[in-house]
Amino acid sequence: MKKLGERIKRLRRARNMTQQQLAELLGIDQGAVSRWERGHIMPSARYRQELERVLQAPLMEMDQPLLDSVNRDLHFSLVLDCELRVLAASETTLAINGCRSRSELIGSSYLPMLNETARSLYLWLQESGAFDEGINWARFTVPTPTLHSGYRWMESLWIPFRLDSGELVYRVSSRLLDAPPAEGLGRAILEVDGKQRELLIPTHGNNQPARQQPQHKDWSRAM
Structure with missing residues (x-):
């Protein structure tokens, strides 16, 4: 903000x-x-x-090609800043979140829309300094609420970009999984300086996130 x-x-x-x-x-x-x-x-x-x-000017300083590519994407696709403010969103993203127009989502924080599992994964990344260090990429696998299908497991790949203004943002591309992971755990895997790190979060059997703390919170131990 x-x-x-x-x-x-x-x-x-x-x-x-x-x-x-x-x-x-x-x-x-x-x-x-x-x-x-x-x-x-x-x-x-x-x-x-x-x-x-x-x-007489846009409030979001965006790279137009990146903005256009996300808006035209046929899949669940977003551009988020490091505070999870939405800068661009595909039509599929709008539909899954029950939005009638982009104005309902653009400029707003996506954090309130995350369930407890996804929020815990994001806060772990934030608290452990991933955004400060600059990750090469991150992949989240979490149970995700959808408008018509209830909770579905979704895998999201986060790729960092620098805008012309120098601001760090993330292109998020996601897909719904046909079945939950065999271990039934929410998972974050990220790469920093060529090294991969991982966090697992238990969930309920019905894909609702469990009220438990992440297994790792110390960045140096989350390998």
Whole structure:
């Protein structure tokens, strides 16, 4: 959210506009603009569209070829930043998440949409410094809630990219598995500096994530 707030501030200042003037054009309180720019709250989909109209520029600084390739993808495909904010999404991704349009998902955090198993895997990566070190790739295998099919096992491959702005983002490509893994465990495998590391998380037999802590939380032991 902080990077989005900084983007709003840069665009506003480039147009020699005060927070009060921007707020008046949007029909909102100046305090809301201030909270956006400080990263305290995220503009809703409606106000993101209004901001782009008033500021005459996209809020997300994206590489257009990468954006277009994800939006055209026939599979479950996303571009996420390191805070799991959605920058691009395929039509299949929108359908699985029950979204009627991209505006419902773009710019929002994907973290609230993760189940407990996937959230634990992500937090382990975050806490252990994977995003700081810069992973070569990561693969998640987790039970995933879908709109019509309940919980299904999904395998997701994360590949890091640098945008023109230098920001690190991840292209996420996923596929639904025909059957759960034989061991019935949520799993994260990642490669850092040519070395692979792994985390396993137990799940319930019905594919619902179990309320247990990951088997490894220390980055150096998760091999």
